[in-house]
Amino acid sequence: MASNFNTLNLVHLGIDTQMEHVVFMRRDCHICISEGFEAHNRILVTVKGKSIIATLNTITDGILKPGKAGLSKYAWESLRAKEGDEISFSHVQPVVSMGSVRSKMYGKKLNKVDFENIINDIVKGHYSNIEIAAFITACAGDNLDIHEIIGLTEAMVNSGQKLSWDSKIVVDKHCVGGLPGNRTTPIVVAIVAEAGLIIPKTSSRAITSPAGTADTLETMTDVNLDMKQIQKVVEKENGCFVWGGSIKLSPADDILIRVERALDIDGEGQMIASVLSKKSAAGSTHVVIDIPIGKTAKVRTEEDAEKLKYYFKVVGKAIGLKVEVLFTDGSQPVGRGIGPSLEAMDVLSVLRNEKNAPQDLRDRALLIAGSIIDLAEKSKNKNGIIRAEQILSSGKAYEKFIAICKAQGGFREPKLAIHKIDIQAHKSGVVTEIDNRRLAKIAKLAGAPHDLTAGVLLLTPLKTKVNKGDALFCIYSETKGELNYAMEYLKSEPDIILIQ
């Protein structure tokens, strides 16, 4: 075989395209010419026996010498490439499972096998970003029925690793989100683990919010643990709080979330599948879901919440999970901080039973921890919340929290960003409404979550009496550019906190 005819040698270009496989070839290279490859074609590239599909960018200038090819950082890492490696190229058949995505666009229902094929192809890197965007959009909104959500969830569970535990009962929790600062997880894990239940908690980073639980925890401990480390921590302490993406539970989810973030959407069916697939792959058996309801929360009405509750329960049952769903108040942020470090500070003040700890965060964490205890122990008198309160008040939850952090690599105090601006009330009165979405947006513009220390500190919850000139909230940012940008947005949206 004319193997040399079809190969080039790799040079390290160090171009980071984020999670997209891109191959760079000279437009005048003999392979592009003989194979008819053009910019934006999808090409099968092989290095040392490992193949991926990559998008072609052609080079018309001198950054590649004849006989050389380059890869994006993500492709380079996927192929474990080294400088000088031989790389070969071939045409790629259109991805067959995209046919199902096209059917879905036309309103057809997809079955389990369809979802399995799609998800497997996505995990293998066979879908371009454009194709992933089409899949997400076709399944967005309420385009998936209950059977499709089950099919998607199962496909996502099966696409990656699964954890297994010696215990028959393994508990977990999830909050549907959209409520800034609602960082109950570290508190709940500490209480529940102290109560003797197994809670190997994996959390995600922010999709469209200023902080995910994993971002918040990262300000206090290491969350990038591998399977073995997790197992060790949980064996020792009953619980852990790690970033789900660092192990390969439901790896499809991490790829989908990246494109969902770019589109700023988080569809119903995909959300259910994303949440429950992670729980199932983590080996959970009993899961409590918290759905905050409020005008500016992710779920706005009780009807929407009821629908989600139904989905969570039915899909959970189909994949072998006992699911309990709580509806909670979503009318304002929980705690005072919005942004990873600021939320971590709220968490610590609750765990430390500090006098001015945010009561709402405390109450919510106790409610969820209590529900988990009740669900796991099938208790009829529902006194889980009382046990949870005792564990928290006694300081044992804090001790457990620190113990878990230490088992994960050590505890550190969260820090705040260097730039800070107070936003003042322009009149006196009572705070009657708080726009969660816009507050979250300000925290994002200020740099959260990519700067862990950036965000918003809310000083005046609902019903607070304020005088003109009082600070309503502070904005923290690591860069002046981002701070200015947040301020500019604030000017265009003056009534984020309504005073009457």
Add this chain to the structure above:
Amino acid sequence: MASNFNTLNLVHLGIDTQMEHVVFMRRDCHICISEGFEAHNRILVTVKGKSIIATLNTITDGILKPGKAGLSKYAWESLRAKEGDEISFSHVQPVVSMGSVRSKMYGKKLNKVDFENIINDIVKGHYSNIEIAAFITACAGDNLDIHEIIGLTEAMVNSGQKLSWDSKIVVDKHCVGGLPGNRTTPIVVAIVAEAGLIIPKTSSRAITSPAGTADTLETMTDVNLDMKQIQKVVEKENGCFVWGGSIKLSPADDILIRVERALDIDGEGQMIASVLSKKSAAGSTHVVIDIPIGKTAKVRTEEDAEKLKYYFKVVGKAIGLKVEVLFTDGSQPVGRGIGPSLEAMDVLSVLRNEKNAPQDLRDRALLIAGSIIDLAEKSKNKNGIIRAEQILSSGKAYEKFIAICKAQGGFREPKLAIHKIDIQAHKSGVVTEIDNRRLAKIAKLAGAPHDLTAGVLLLTPLKTKVNKGDALFCIYSETKGELNYAMEYLKSEPDIILIQ
């Protein structure tokens, strides 16, 4: 202002990402650090007062020196950049019109203003490929109702240039496609122009097929004419046949088509909007639409065709076009060639009244030309087809065709690819079925349309008696790689031509 702080100098990297604006910056550059820019962020970049939104790829290696930035070829051209130009950067507000796209995913109806904002943002380059894919998917299938299709069509008409003509009546035609080899346009334009009607025909290149009309014509004459040249040709010869993309009629369409091609879809609403917006922007008043119906054509049933007919007529009326719709036989390819050059050869043999010219292509061209004449002249006795036949048989259509080619820059004979393989019948019998889609796919795998000379020549239309070993069709290709690839596909799909 610290203008220098926020600027870098451009170097030409010559990276072709196709139609996507990409900016390349060092990850360690002070702007990325101070502004918090990360790979895949969307950033507003400005060169000499002109701004575009670009996707950031960060560079971790030596291909960019400190103080330098690069652009993809498309961004370089959009900004008319030169080596050494200053480039500045700022955060970009999320594109507001994407909110409408998200609403659409949730099944909400979009109005005219929504579509105008979306299309304007797309034309300005404010949408990433991922966002365009989401828009296309949200509007795919039959997700758009008639009012939405009208809104989208109007937005697309208004997004670009418009042609205007002295004549009150300006005619045009369009074929919905999916039928390989159905290259009636050059013949129809020649006949209709010879009949004295104004027909400034713009055509598209292939989206998912092995040849678009513009690709086919390009094998015989120049189709990349600008506005002025078109006006000159039409003034002189009544008609022209040019590529629509070389002028800026409905420029949104060209951007959308590129992503549609990557997704291999061509949704109903977008198809109507694409077709009629081009016609309207070209200044047409009377349009005949040909819808071939067949099991393996784009439109498979009479019901689907009726729905499209309704849409074409209603949307046409709303934007001021008189539309006539013809249903034609879509059970097999028209003519014998599939691929630009091969289809051009069929066209020429009909125009030259050659003895073995494909009768089906001739009949179809006459039907359409006749319908255009009848529609334009409001003739009650519908004898347009007789006049069309006279013009063709007399050789005047051929003379007009050559005259138009000459006015467009000259006529040349189409050429065939250098590699050729005959595909033989594996048994004797009668040809009872031909799979258009798979034949088209073979032509594409063989290199059409990017190699104008590649494709498939069908030798045995429906009902042909064949003996075992007879050639059913030939495959033409410029490269052995592509020829092999087509042959491999053929092995997996042996019954493309059914013999019984």
